Amino acid sequence: MINTGDILETIKMIESQNLDVRTITLSLSLFDCIDSSPNEVTKKVYSKIMRFAENLVPVGNRLSDELGIPIVNKRISVTPISLIGAASGNFLGLAETLQNVANKTGVDFIGGYSALVHKGMTKADERFIETIPEALSSTNNVCSSVNVASTKSGINMDAVAKMGDIIKKTAELTSTRDAIGCAKLVVFANAVEDNPFMAGAFTGPGEGEATINVGVSGPGVVAAVLKKMKGASVTEIAEEIKRTAFKITRAGQLVGTKAAELLNAEFGIVDLSLAPTPAVGDSVAEILELIGLSEVGGHGTTAALALLNDAVKKGGVMASSMVGGLSGAFIPVSEDSGMISAAKSGTLSLAKLEAMTAVCSVGLDMIAIPGKTPAETISAIIADECAIGVVNNKTTAVRLIPVPGKDVGDEVSFGGLLGSAPIMPVSEANASMFIKRGGIIPAPLHSLKN
Amino acid sequence: MKAIVTVLGKDKVGIIADIAIIMKNFGINICDISQTLMQEYFTMIMMVDLKEASIDYSELKEKLGEEGKKIGVEIRIQHQDLFDAMHRI
Numbered sequence: 001m002i003n004t005g006d007i008l009e010t011i012k013m014i015e016s017q018n019l020d021v022r023t024i025t026l027s028l029s030l031f032d033c034i035d036s037s038p039n040e041v042t043k044k045v046y047s048k049i050m051r052f053a054e055n056l057v058p059v060g061n062r063l064s065d066e067l068g069i070p071i072v073n074k075r076i077s078v079t080p081i082s083l084i085g086a087a088s089g090n091f092l093g094l095a096e097t098l099q100n101v102a103n104k105t106g107v108d109f110i111g112g113y114s115a116l117v118h119k120g121m122t123k124a125d126e127r128f129i130e131t132i133p134e135a136l137s138s139t140n141n142v143c144s145s146v147n148v149a150s151t152k153s154g155i156n157m158d159a160v161a162k163m164g165d166i167i168k169k170t171a172e173l174t175s176t177r178d179a180i181g182c183a184k185l186v187v188f189a190n191a192v193e194d195n196p197f198m199a200g201a202f203t204g205p206g207e208g209e210a211t212i213n214v215g216v217s218g219p220g221v222v223a224a225v226l227k228k229m230k231g232a233s234v235t236e237i238a239e240e241i242k243r244t245a246f247k248i249t250r251a252g253q254l255v256g257t258k259a260a261e262l263l264n265a266e267f268g269i270v271d272l273s274l275a276p277t278p279a280v281g282d283s284v285a286e287i288l289e290l291i292g293l294s295e296v297g298g299h300g301t302t303a304a305l306a307l308l309n310d311a312v313k314k315g316g317v318m319a320s321s322m323v324g325g326l327s328g329a330f331i332p333v334s335e336d337s338g339m340i341s342a343a344k345s346g347t348l349s350l351a352k353l354e355a356m357t358a359v360c361s362v363g364l365d366m367i368a369i370p371g372k373t374p375a376e377t378i379s380a381i382i383a384d385e386c387a388i389g390v391v392n393n394k395t396t397a398v399r400l401i402p403v404p405g406k407d408v409g410d411e412v413s414f415g416g417l418l419g420s421a422p423i424m425p426v427s428e429a430n431a432s433m434f435i436k437r438g439g440i441i442p443a444p445l446h447s448l449k450n
Numbered sequence: 451m452k453a454i455v456t457v458l459g460k461d462k463v464g465i466i467a468d469i470a471i472i473m474k475n476f477g478i479n480i481c482d483i484s485q486t487l488m489q490e491y492f493t494m495i496m497m498v499d500l501k502e503a504s505i506d507y508s509e510l511k512e513k514l515g516e517e518g519k520k521i522g523v524e525i526r527i528q529h530q531d532l533f534d535a536m537h538r539i
Contacts, residue, residue, distance in 0.1 A: 002454070002530075002533045002534065002537060002538075003537065004484055004486065004493070004495055006533060006536070006537040007454060007456060007495055007533055008456070008493065009537075010532065010533055010536055010537070011456060011458075011526065065507070065508055065511065066507060066528070066529045067528055067529045067531065067532040068526055068527070068528030068529070068532065069528075069532060247536045247537070250535040250536045251532060251535060251536055253535065254531055254532060254535040258531075
């Protein structure tokens with residue numbers, strides 16, 4: 001029989017250290033649903049998703065019950081709707097269909113109201129992007145993402161400029177709910193095709209018919225291990241994080257393979273991300289502080305985060321047959337109790353967060369900023385973040401929430417996993433001339449690296 | 451399917467007997483059992499085989515939960531696979 005100590009360790013991880021499987025995400029290709037008739041395309045999309053996802057929530061609940069490990073979210077991600085709706089132009093009808101599917105299946109989120117415009121925008125892409133604010137304000141569970149840059153093609157500054165406007169419009173349309181629409185909208189550089197995490201999940205054109213991708217979680221488990229390591233060197237800390245990440249990932253791999261079997265889907269990947277929640281004891285910031293920082297955001301944060309991020313990946317890679325998605329520590333400000341308090345005290349600034357995104361997954365995430373921030377400034381923040389991703393050959397993203405009528409000193413609360421956040425200050429220097437120029441920042445050179 | 455039953459709580463007379471009776475009543479074979487006492491804390495781990503069980507897994511889980519409340523200990527049942535996955539390479 002398995003060692004008693006191991007059994008008790010697992011139970012402790014689940015009961016008191018918030019170990020859970022964050023999400024099982026069913027990734028579905030919708031290419032076979034394309035139709036030039038606005039009614040036909042929505043009908044086909046509805047019936048295809050229902051055919052595969054009807055049992056997603058019951059299967060998730062059953063596995064959670066059998067294994068005794070919480071599976072917090074069940075989600076669906078689909079082929080970018082900009083592609084599926086291009087022939088009919090019925091983008092908003094498809095957004096409504098996705099919401100209907102979410103209502104019917106009971107999934108927490110459905111992602112893929114997305115466009116890939118990192119090199120250029122088709123007419124359909126442009127029309128699609130214009131519909132994002134309305135789609136996000138008229139639905140509750142639909143998530144949207146737009147990829148505006150890639151290492152191979154550079155940064156599409158026309159798309160970057162447009163997304164500043166789109167984020168502002170989304171905020172205005174959902175102003176009565178603290179601009180919650182923006183919490184469901186991500187702008188990416190180097191977006192991945194098999195990401196199970198929201199709001200950026202979509203099924204890339206290179207993916208298969210139906211796959212199950214799993215996102216694990218467990219900052220609390222890593223923190224509990226570090227609490228016992230007073231005086232240990234960082235080498236020892238990296239080793240312990242690897243061991244812990246291995247165990248967490250194995251739980252994810254198990255849930256993923258079982259879910260895929262029960263849903264007649266392929267098993268896709270485990271995303272090795274440490275995803276925090278607003279719950280106390282489930283914080284990435286706490287881990288960094290346990291490594292030895294008095295407060296996250298101070299000097300040393302980037303190095304500690306680099307150590308954590310790398311160790312989590314190294315531990316996780318061996319634990320899973322297929323690793324993918326975003327795979328790294330997440331630093332969403334509003335979803336992490338330690339980040340929230342460091343942002344409130346002023347130790348954690350937007351500038352430091354930007355530096356942190358150079359060494360971890362995934363970007364400037366869930367950051368509330370003053371509602372008066374101009375669209376061009378938001379675009380400039382996106383451009384900076386894209387530059388980090390494109391030059392360093394990694395995924396970066398921006399999920400900013402310019403909350404109408406609120407300013408530095410105010411707070412917003414989104415509830416649930418999205419948490420709450422103080423409004424963080426943004427530089428008031430003007431970048432509008434840069435943003436208005438348009439064009440493409442060419443792809444970076446891959447030699448002569450410095 | 452094999453499952454691991456864990457019982458944690460304050461020690462008292464008859465905990466193992468109470469749980470074993472439930473297993474017997476539903477045709478569940480106990481494959482292995484180990485128990486330790488840490489101070490006054492009772493820890494028992496039981497591996498059971500549900501192949502011939504006459505009760506549904508979720509019902510059994512509920513039943514064990516109720517029994518735990520009655521005798522004042524925490525009883526969990528989990529599929530063995532989780533522990534195998536996390537602790538064996």
